[in-house]
Amino acid sequence: MPTVVIPALLRKFTGGVERVEVPGKSIRELVQRLGERFPGIDRQLLQDGDIRPSIAVSIDGEIATGGVLDTVGENSEVHFIPALGGGEV
């Protein structure tokens, strides 16, 4: 089952829990299941049905570019981190 690492600022939704196993094959499914388990956390991650522009998604150590459309593997590790552009921030 994929593992989602909860960013520090959102652990108030999870009662301080940092790593959560969440079933799903896409980022959309993971966020949806997170929201069901920890109400409100999904609204922090989503805007207009996609990942907020201020948030980047890392899947297995690589910054993904597909937003909620990205797929995850059975043993994937997913991080939600601040989105930063290089050379301009």
Added chain:
Amino acid sequence: MPVGKIKVVPAEIGGGFGGKTTIYLEPLSVLLSKKTGAPVKLVMSRSEVLRASGPTPGSKIKVKMGATKDGKLVAAEIWMAYQAGAFPGSPVAAGALCIIAPYTIENFLIDAYDVVVNRPKTAAYRAPGTTQAAFASETVIDELAEKCGIDPIDFRIKNGVKEGAPQVLGPPFKRIGFIQTCEAIKNSEHYKSKLTGKFRGRGVASGFWFNAGMQSSATVNIHTDGTASVVTGSPDIGGSRASMAMITAEVLGLPVTDVRPITADTDSIGHTDVTAGSRVTFATGMAVYEAAKDAERQLIERAAKVWEKKPDEVEFRGGMLHAKGNGVPPMSIKQLAPRFARTGGPITGRASVNARGVGPGFATTVVDVEVDPDTGKVQLLRCTVAQDAGKAIHPSYVEGQMQGGTAQGIGWALNEEYFYDDNGTLRNSGFLDYRIPTCLDLPMIDTIIVEEANPGHPLGVRGVGEVSIVPPVAAVANAIYRAVGVRMTQTPMSPPKLLKAILKHRGATQHSAAAD
């Protein structure tokens, strides 16, 4: 105005360094042009640029680090506040991400604040937010190494991040070359040489920049004479178009002189994001590679048609098309090109990417300085920088980026600052009084290109344009400490400021000696 009705024609510019990614006058020009029906040119004077655009933020950073007696880092507590200017948006997040990135530290807390102040809005400047962060962290690392009695490079190697280690924000690093940059400096002729003479010191520092991916498009056109052109939308601020030609030539097995690189306007090439973030050779290079491979696939199909074979019976290698099996002599692109019309028409390879697989960059810098204790002037005696480029497509241009970033870092360390009077007016709004280093101030900056291939790029490329500006301020500060025993905590370490610190240190030392 709809985006599709705007055409942007790229100009040849010198450096960009991030500051030219901000829109200032262009919308005004467009509106005035619409109103008048005439072309409109708006130009900022140098004084206006310095007074009203950018700069990189001032900052206040507190770093506390702990290590075991044998030099293992165990904890770090960091507080950082950056000036954003009149509107929010300093690069403090980038600074926070990078400040301890080269090291594996199990326990850390970083508090970072974006502070609105009554100054122009800050703008990007080469690895935004990170040079000032490294000044704080790398001088503390230097102090710790000294306290532990460990060589500063060995200290960094002992604690350096490796593949699989978590980054500050959590995701693990993939293949990286930080320790290799440290070892390159340690094994360099510069570091092995003895530094002798009074008031001379050697300083080391390292740095990190995460680099960017983003979107790029490319087309590769094969002409009827078998030469090619590669068209991209990334303005060239560091020699990237030569690398685009080289990548195309490499894939197609052509002499690079047979490939013409073109930087096109926005009507002539697909969407391409900004030239920034050390992304062009990585992301646009990725698009070029894919476009060239697309052209290769079409060449195979055409050769198959000519030979009346199936495409999977044809190979492309060494710049030649080969029919599998015996009896058919190989064919060059030059030989096939005149037959394009008969086999289906012109060949254009195309690709667009939203580039994934960004490889971060590390650099380690060593400087030797001599300080004049009577004036506070610092003379750079020698400087060497090692940087992980992944794969240096064009080594001379990579070297140029390393030297340029290092030179800017040295200027930041020793001279560059804004002087405001009591009315808040910038008093040094020109390069006569805003002192950047010239070639008279700097020794030849020696470069060592480390190549730990980025697994996320077909050619192993990492961005190289920015990370070299990150270590020099700290390296110079560490060198000054070894030269005159003074730890500077503010930039620039210009003669008046350093002299004041030297005299204070001298007074304290004499007082302490008298007390003994």
